[in-house]
Amino acid sequence: MSAEVAQNPSRNFKYSFPTCSNEDILFKLEIPVEIPYAGCTRELVQRVINMFHIPVYLEDDLNEKLADFVTSETKNFHNERDAKLINQLKNSELNVDGIVKNWERMFKENVMEFAEQKGTSDEEVFAAAYHKLVHSPALETILQVENSYAKTVSSMLKNMDEDVQKITERQQAEMEENMRLLNSTVTEDDINELAARHFEEQSLVSGRWGSQLDALRQTQRSQHRAWLMASLDHYSNTTGSNSPLSPLDARQLQPAAAARPPPPPPPRLEESFTIHLGSQLKQTHNVRIVAMDLLDLCRLQPDNPAEDMRRLQTSLGLYSSQLSGAVLLSAGPPAALQRAAAAAPEHHFASLDLQLKEIAEKVKEPAEKRNEQRSKDARRSRHALQTGDVFVTRHSNLADVHVVFHLVADEDALAGDISSRHAVILGLRNILKAACAHDVTTISLPLLLRHDLSEETTAAWCARRAELVLKCVKGFVLEAFGWGGARPATLQVAAPPNTQPQVFAQLAQLLPTIFRVSAPVKAKQPAAQ
Template identity: 65%
Template sequence: MTSETLQNTSKTFEFSFPTCTNEELLYKLEVPVQIPYDGSTRELVQRVLKMFHIPVYLEDELNEKLAEFVSEETKNFHNERDAKLIDQFKNNELDVESVIKNWEKQFKENVVDFAEQKGTSDEEVFAAAYHKLVHSPALETIMQVESSYAKTVMNMLKNRDEDIQKLTQKQTEEMEEKMRLLNVSTTEEEINALAAQHFEQQSLAAGRWDSQLDALRHTQRATHRAWLMTAINEYQTDERVTPSTSPLSALPPEPLAPLAPRLEESFTIHLGSQLKQTHNIRLVAVDMLDLCSGDRADGGAWSRVQPALALYSSELSGAVLCADARVRSPQLRAATEHHFADLDAQLRRIADAVEEPAARRNAQREGGARARRALQPGDVFVTRHSNLADAHVVFHLVVDDDSLKSGDITSRHPAILGLRNILKAACCNDVTSIAIPLLLRHELTEEMTAAWCMRRAELVLKCVKGFVLEASGGGGAALRTLTAALPAAISPALFAALGALLPTIFRVSGPVRARPQPA
C-alpha cells in the first residue's frame, strides 16, 4: 500500500439557504471537509453555525446534508483508493513486502498499546524447573527431600493426635468424677461450667496445633522452592552435577519396607466394534484412601517417583473418592503441597465458586424451596495434588450412602451419572489413568452380600464400558488404565468371582493357543 493511497483528501461541502427577507436571494456556504472525516458531523455543524452565524432553525437540515455528504464522499474515497490499488496490483506496481511490513508494524504497535502485559508467571517458571530436575540425576535427592518433609508433617500430626487424646482422656476422667459426685458435692451448674471449659480447652488445643502445622507447611514450601530454583541454576551450568546444596544431601538411602500382600489382577481389553481401542483394567482389593495417600509403606520416597515424573505432563493419574455433600477431605492433608494451592484453600475456593450456581440449580429442582446442602448426590468437585502416591487429580463424587446401600440402583442413579461426568472430564484434561471404587463403597458392610457385590460390579462395569467409549469419541486423552478398586477386606473367593465377571463384559485379549496336529 503506497503512501499516496493513505492520504486524506479535502472536499468542499456546499450549502445554500434563503435570507429571511427574500427567499429568492440565497446565501451559499462552502466548507472544506477532510475525507475520510474522523470526527462528529454534529460537532462540525455546531462550529459552522457559530462561525458563520447561521440561523439555528437550519441546524437539522444542515446536520442531514452534511452527514449525507460525508457518507457519500467517504464511500467514493474508498472506491477510488481500492480501484487504484487493484490497478497497481495488476500492473505489478504494488510493493507487497511493504504492505506486509506495514501491517506487521501496525499489529505490533496495537498489541503493545492494548494487549495485557503478561510475562511468564513464577508458577510457570517453577513448574519448568521442577520438570527438568526430576528428569535429571537430582531426582533421588528431590525424592528424599520431599519424603523428609512429609515425615516431619506426619510426626507433628501424630504428636497432635496424642496430645488431643491425652487431653480428652483427662477431661473424660474429670467429667466422670463430677458426674459421680452429682447431687452430693457437685451441682448441674458446675457440670455445665466444666463442659464449657473442656470445650474451650479442646478448641484452643486444636487451634494451636493447626497454627503450628500451617507454619511448618509454609516454611517447608518456601524452603523447598528456594532450593529447587538454586538447584536448577547449578544443573544448567553442568548437567552432570547432582545438586549438592540440598539440606538432606547427606541422608542415607531409605530402606524399602516389604510390600503388603493384596489381591490384584490385570486385564488387557478391547473396546469398539470397528476402530478397536486397547485399555488396561486392574482389579485390586485396596482401600481407596491408600491410593490417595502420601505415606505409602512399600517404597518410602521412591513410591512417588512415577507421579513426580508425570506431574507436568499429559499423562496424569486420577482417583475417585466417594464423599458427602460437605466440601471436605481431611485424609489428603498429610504432606505439604509444594506445587498447587493448599488443600484447604482449594476447598474454600470450590465452596465459594459452587455456592451461587448450586443454590440456583437446587432452587429450580426443589420448586423454589431452599436446599440444605449446596452439593447434591451426583455432583463432583476436583482437587489437584502433587504429594500423593498414586494420583495427581482427585475427583470427589458426592453420594448418598443410604441410596447406595440398596442393591437395586440403575444406570440413571446420580452416582452413576456422576461417574460418567468424571470419565468425560478425565479424557478432556489429560488424565490417562484413573481409579474408581467398583462397588461405589469404600468399606464392606453387612448388606453387601456376594450377590449384592456381583450385581453392583456388573452394573458399574457395563456403565463404565459405555462411558469410556463415549468419552474417547469426544477427543482428548485416551484412558489407558482403569483401576477398579474393591474394599480391602473382600474375601478371595468373591474377588475371584468378580475377576471372572470381567471377561463376560469386556473383550479380553489373550494369547492364541494352537493345538498340535496328530501325526
C-alpha cells in the first residue's frame, strides 16, 4: 500500500520474575517481538523457556502476558498506521490512483490464479453467428439448407416406417399361419419361440434404423455448424453478397426429384381479439381462439412450400426476446411430440430424448422429497411427477414454437368439473410465470384442458370449462405484471380440432364477456348549419 508499512516494526517485550532464593531479586527478560506477530505465542513461549532456562511453573503466566502484549501492540500498530495514512490522505500525500491500480492488479492476479477459467463457449459463439446470419440476406439460404436436411431425415424416417411395416406384416402373416396349425403340427413352445424371434428381429431392425438416424443427425449437426461459421466469415468479408453458400453447398441443395406439393389444409375455425388488461396502466394483448391440434404448431412439412414462412418466423425469433411457446398435456412420454421433433435435425439444442432423460434424472430427487412430504401413500410416492407439475423442453426444429411446456395431467381425470384451485390450473399459473420470466411472449394453451372431445363433453360442459380457464388465465396475466419480465403479447387458446362450429361460436362469445375488448371509436358528423 505504501513504503512506510513494507517492513513490520519490532517491539521489546519485558518480563521479570523473582529468584527461588530471594524474592527481592528479579530476573529481567527483554525479548524483541515483530509486530504484527504472525506466529503462535505459545510456541514463542516454549522457545524462550528453553533458551533462557526459565522455570516451567512460569509458563502460564509468561504465555498470558506475552499474548496480552502482542494483542495490545498490534492494536496500537494498526491505530498508528491508520492515523498516519488518514493524515497523508488529508494532506494529499498519497497516490490514490496508484493504490487503486495496485489493488486492481493484485485482484486480477488472484482471480486468474484461483478462479475457474471460463471463456465464451462454443454454444454461445454458434448462437451469435446464427443470430447475425438470420438477420441478414443469408436468411433464405439458411432456410434452404435446413429444409434440405429436414427432407433427408424425413426420407429416412419414411424408409424406416416402410421397412418396419413390411416386417410387421410378414411376422403377422407368419404368426397367423402358425396359430392356424396350433395343436396339429405346431406346439405352444413353437409359438413362444416364434414370438421371441419376432421380437428380437423387431428390436434389431429398430436399433439398426435408430443408429443410422443418430449418425445422420450427428453428421448434419457438425456439417451445419461448420458451414455456418464458414458462411459467417465469408459474409463478413464479402460486401454486397446475398448468399454465403459455396458452390458445393449449392449443389447439395438441388432436390433429387420434384415432389408433388401436398394439398392445402382445410380451413379451421378461428377468431382474434385485441384486449386491454390492467386497472390503471392498461396493456394491450392479442387473444386468438382457434380449433386446432396444438401439435400442428410442432409438426413440420418439408415438402410444403408454405413451411418456409413458418420457419422464417421461428428462425428470426430463436435468439430473441420474443419466443413462442405451447402447452401440451402430458400423462406419459410425449410420443407424438417425439415424432414431430425427429422429423427435422436439431442443430441448436440437445435432442428431445436427451432433454427428457436429463429432466428425468434432475427431477427424481426433489420430486421424491416433495411427494414424501405431501403424502405417505407408497403407491403415490413411486411417481416422480404428479398432476400439475410442469417440465420444459427447448426446440429449434419445430414449426412454430421454441419452448414446449409439458403440463402433467390425465385428460380422463379432467372430464368432470374442476375448481380454480385444481393442480392443473395452478400448473397453468406456473407456466405463465415462467413464460414472463423467460421472454416467451407468444403462448398457446388448450382451452378446455383437453386435446380432443368425446361424447361426454357436451356444449354446456365446454362452456363451463372454457369460462373457468379464461378467467383464471386473465387473473394470471394480470398477476404477471407484478412478476416483471416480458408480458405475453399474444395468447392463443386452442379448442380441440373436432369442435363443432356452433360450440366454437359459443366459446368465442366468452372472450368479449371476460376480457375488455377494444372497439373502434365512432365519430359523429357535425350537423349541417
